[in-house]
Amino acid sequence: MKNSIKVERAKKNITQADLAILAKVSRQTINAMELGKYVPSTVLSLRLAHIFEVEVSQIFTLEDSDWD
């Protein structure tokens, strides 16, 4: 799964640390998500969408490999 957390973060001009506080997770989690090493839960995805004021589907996109 691809995500545009980094892009959305840039739009809002906030750091990974800021986003971590807003989303109530650790910095490591934000970092891991941006690097594609961790796929967040539905709750965290909804929190991120809420923070960025976009739809969840605007942040996360399915890839072909997600259907395997």
Place this chain on the structure above:
Amino acid sequence: MKLNYLFPNKYKKIGWLIFIPSAIIGLITLILDFEPNSLDFNVPAIFIEELLGDKHFFGIVNNNILNEILGVLILLSSLLVAFSKEESEDEYISKIRLESLVWAVYFNYAILLISSLFIFDFAFLWVMIFNMFTILLFFIIRFNWQIYKLKKFVHYEE
């Protein structure tokens, strides 16, 4: 959702403070076979095997309770160390926790399997004694190493 069977974060430190001294003392007394007479007591037992090989349930046995005390301290403190929350216990940390636990179970039983094939009779008793504690120990080492790596080697972008 919120139920995760973990202790609050502060218990991790308490766990370490009890675990380290009792593990060191436990190891030393085990190796030196140290059993002070002052700790010999008649204690209730659920299952008894006499020297001649007689086995029966329920009774009183004379036992040195030093190893029981240390065993309990080590087990309880390592449970606290293993299963106290991290400062920021979020879903990603929980995932690492689960992976480390699976890894520790595999690793522990791999060692037990090899030991049971190549270590015999009374020598195997040593394996069993250590095996009481190693599953938690392997988990603690693996999990804390992963968390350390995460915090230390991750390159943050601002």
